[in-house]
Amino acid sequence: MPENSVSKPRTKPPEERRDELMAAAERLFLEKGVEQTTIEEITTGAGVAKGTFYLHFSSKADVLQALRARFVQAVLDGIVAAVGGCREEDWRGKLAAWSTACATGYLDAAGLHHFAFVAAPPATREGLSRNILIDHLSELIADGAGENAWSADDPGFTAVFLFNALHGVVNQPGIAETTSARAELLRAIEAHFLRVLGLRSGID
Amino acid sequence: MPENSVSKPRTKPPEERRDELMAAAERLFLEKGVEQTTIEEITTGAGVAKGTFYLHFSSKADVLQALRARFVQAVLDGIVAAVGGCREEDWRGKLAAWSTACATGYLDAAGLHHFAFVAAPPATREGLSRNILIDHLSELIADGAGENAWSADDPGFTAVFLFNALHGVVNQPGIAETTSARAELLRAIEAHFLRVLGLRSGID
Amino acid sequence: MPENSVSKPRTKPPEERRDELMAAAERLFLEKGVEQTTIEEITTGAGVAKGTFYLHFSSKADVLQALRARFVQAVLDGIVAAVGGCREEDWRGKLAAWSTACATGYLDAAGLHHFAFVAAPPATREGLSRNILIDHLSELIADGAGENAWSADDPGFTAVFLFNALHGVVNQPGIAETTSARAELLRAIEAHFLRVLGLRSGID
Amino acid sequence: MPENSVSKPRTKPPEERRDELMAAAERLFLEKGVEQTTIEEITTGAGVAKGTFYLHFSSKADVLQALRARFVQAVLDGIVAAVGGCREEDWRGKLAAWSTACATGYLDAAGLHHFAFVAAPPATREGLSRNILIDHLSELIADGAGENAWSADDPGFTAVFLFNALHGVVNQPGIAETTSARAELLRAIEAHFLRVLGLRSGID
DNA sequence: AATGAATGAGTATTCATTCAT
DNA sequence: AATGAATGAATACTCATTCAT
Structure with a gap:
């Protein structure tokens, strides 16, 4: 039949x-x-x-992790290709290529990265890009720029950049468990903050 | 009795x-x-x-937000106090104070910040401090340092710092909606990456 | 103080x-x-x-029953007054007065009767087949029958029949919103009451 | 095996x-x-x-309404069959058949009508003043009036009046528990229906 | 008489997961 | 490989009632 x-x-x-x-x-x-x-x-x-x-x-977490792996691999592939296109000794070019390729991979994924690494609590979707700490930092950067203490084309951008950077390093599990590790962490954060604003860190 | x-x-x-x-x-x-x-x-x-x-x-979300507000306010209070302790014209000092006070506030809260801004999916707790993209960047930074393209005391730290910074700016709702905004975003990210490694950005 | x-x-x-x-x-x-x-x-x-x-x-059911009792008593008072205003031998007038007074009491309560009899299952299961209004009507019908004003094999049955009929027509949402609609409604109820007792309505 | x-x-x-x-x-x-x-x-x-x-x-209210619909449809089916068994011009017979079939449907449902119409507040606020049984009765009354079988100024009103009356008498706890009580009840309902339409009941 | 913080039993509803076909 | 009916554990939220002040 x-x-x-x-x-x-x-x-x-x-x-x-x-x-x-x-x-x-x-x-x-x-x-x-x-x-x-x-x-x-x-x-x-x-x-x-x-x-x-x-x-x-096997579960929802399973798909999520498969999605995550696929996304990260795709971004990494893009980065490797971009960085590989630079001359061997062009380190500045490589770094620039890295940042651009990574950011491009993220932007192309249109939000996928959000749940790729982080869970998405709707109410806090803006938590890391808009809060009173960032506002405060942004103001500080703008004020300093106004006084020529440093230059900052876009204080708001730099504030989000620095805030997230800080949030990320401080959020590493197990970091700063000893007093000295903590001091070292704070010193490193400070040095990186200064560098972003174009200042030499105190020690140098 | x-x-x-x-x-x-x-x-x-x-x-x-x-x-x-x-x-x-x-x-x-x-x-x-x-x-x-x-x-x-x-x-x-x-x-x-x-x-x-x-x-x-009224709900679990309600306590969460109350906790969040209290935490952020406490950190901000610490920052304001620290920054306020600097001389008016000491901008470098203010910036350093900001970074240290903010990081200290976070570290003292011992993980509270994690759910303060982000939800905590156990499986991904390390998503933003340990993944193949960070590993790749870390390696790049270490290699460049080895070639004296820049200096980096702790490539792993700097990689986490930069990765989170990038993740944060790229994750802003509504960012890069137009082609020019996107180009500008990529340019700004690149410039900040270079600065962190102590390089002048290409334009300067 | x-x-x-x-x-x-x-x-x-x-x-x-x-x-x-x-x-x-x-x-x-x-x-x-x-x-x-x-x-x-x-x-x-x-x-x-x-x-x-x-x-x-002592409970919500308690207020409800107090409300019910008050409402029923008020309607009964109105009925007694209206019926009492008729000449002793004017049975048709008494019946007409009963229907009009009862309907008026209901309409004035604007929906109160809905929950007074209906919206309270267990306690009121008998609300529409056994209450002081029905008892009063039943007695009136029996008395009239005794005087050969009309015939009624089973005054109790007819009372329940009429009371429910009245309750139903008066409880129609939106009925009697204007003065004339109300007058018309009362007239119709009276005519139907008379018919059930085998009397020609006044108009005929 | x-x-x-x-x-x-x-x-x-x-x-x-x-x-x-x-x-x-x-x-x-x-x-x-x-x-x-x-x-x-x-x-x-x-x-x-x-x-x-x-x-x-989807909810308790959903089953309730399904039960209601099924019950009403079953009663209506019984009515249609009974009325359809009458000769075309036998209006009195049709009305009698209507009352008996409807009452029978109710009595057979043994209390189901109680919660079908009464014990379900919002959706059924109109249950006793607007449903397919009332519509059907209203039509029958109008048709009979059109044929001068009886007079009815407002068939819709009379239908609501009669339906509620029937519902009330049938809903009396303990009524019609014996076969003879049931026969007597049906006879009384029929007689009252006929009277409301101005017809002499068969016995008289 | 009045208060209002505290209680905790009571229930509807969701949804990941299984499994017989 | 695919189906989809059935499962039942898990939980947020409500609200009548109490009682110490």
Whole structure:
């Protein structure tokens, strides 16, 4: 009974199904956040039944990590290519290439990086780019620039840049567990802050 | 029969109860994450009944935001005091004071800042301080330092610093919506990267 | 220390407090339904503290039943007065007066009857088949039958029949919003009452 | 080893599950009231897990309305069949058939009508003044009036009047418990219906 | 009489995961 | 490989009622 022998087969190569599920998950995670997305929405989005999800992933965290790995690898590939295009001895060029390629990879992912590394608490989506600490720092930078203590084209940008940098280094697990490690950390932060503003660090 | 003349009154001033609830919530959020903490655990931790929670907060998000506000304000107070201790014209000192006071505030809070701005997905706790992109950048910085292209006391630190800085500026909502804004963003990131390594940016 | 000797006394005569609570409850029950109204809303509406409610009523069902009793009594009073105004032998007039007075009482209560009889399941399961209004009507029908004013095999049945009919037509949302619609409604009810007792309506 | 070739499949056709859930809900609503019945009790009663309820209904109000719709439709079907059995010009017979069929439908439902119309506040506020049974009765009255079988100034009003009257008398606890009481009740309802339309009841 | 902080039992609803087909 | 009905643990939130002051 070859009634529908050419009907589209319900079964697809695993690779393809997996990709479709990841695509659906990525879109939903971006749209409404990881926490707010249900497995059922992912399978509906991918056009398969609920149970099919578990044929390819073991949990929501599993897709998330697959997405993460894919994203990071893609950015890294871009960086490697860009940096590789520089002359061997052009270190400044390499550094510039690194920053640009990394930022480009992020921007192209349009928000994917947000949940790639961090969870997205809607209420705090702006927490690291807009808060009273950043405002305060921004003002300080602008004031100093006004007094020619340093130059700063865009104090707001530099403030976000520095605040996140600080937040990141301070947030490393296990950092500053001893008094001396802490002192060293603070010294390093300070030196980097000064450098960003074009000042030599005190020790040099 | 003054058996219990100082017997603990079941009812306390609202202020005090609220603080106890916040303290219990903070401890639990730190210990097991915001998501993993139950309202009931908070009230049990504060030694009150479940319903009492709702006499002071409307939801878990509500306590979280109260905690956040308190933390940020405390850090800001420390910064203001530190910066205020500098001579009016000592801009370098002010900047150094800012970085140190802010970092100190964070470190003293012992992890509180983590959920203050970001949600804490256990699996990704290290996402922003340890990943292949940071490793790659760290290596690049170390290599360049080895070739005297720049100096870097601690390439790993600088890599985390720069990676988070980049992540932060790139993650600003609405940034880089136009082509020119994007170009400008990339240029600014590059310039800041170069400065951190002690290089003049190309334009200067 | 007569600091505020003329300040309004917190305590009022029980009667008055009770009335205020009933008034608040009635308003809220009408506005948002019995089920949807909380004790706290009632006390807030009456301008007293939560605990005060329990000084006057034992539960929400208790106020409801007090409201019910008051409403039914008021309607009955109106009926008795109206019927009493008829000549002793004017049975048709008495029946017409009964229907009009009862309907008027209902309409004036503007929806109160809805929850007075309907919206309280267990306690009122018998509300529409056994109450003092039905008893009164039943008696009137029996008396009239005894005087051969009309025939009624089962006055109790007919009373329940008529009472429910009246309740139903009067309870139609939006009915009797204008004066003329109201007059027309009363006329129609009266005519139907007379017909049920086998009397020609006045107009015919 | 055909030990259980007819083993009960855990999964059943949706239709069947839905019916089982409705049956359990109906029984419980009747036994202890809508308000007092828990979703969990319904699922336990239907022999399924709690979550299964939400596969078929969105809330308790949802089952209630499904029950209501089913009940009303069943009564209407009975009425249509009964009325359809009358000769075209036998208006008195049609009206009598209507009252008897409707009352019978109600009595057979043994209390279901109570919560079908009464015990469900918001959505059913109009239940007793606007439903398909009333519409059907209204049409019958209008048609009969058009044929001069009786006079009716406002068929819609009379329909609401009669429907509520019938609903009330039928809803009396303990009524029609014996076959003869039931016959007597039906006879009385019919007689009152005829009287309202100005017809002499058959017996007289 | 009045207060209002505290209580905690009671329940609806969600959703990841399983498994028989 | 795929399905989707069924599961049931997990939890936030409400609100009537109490009681120490």
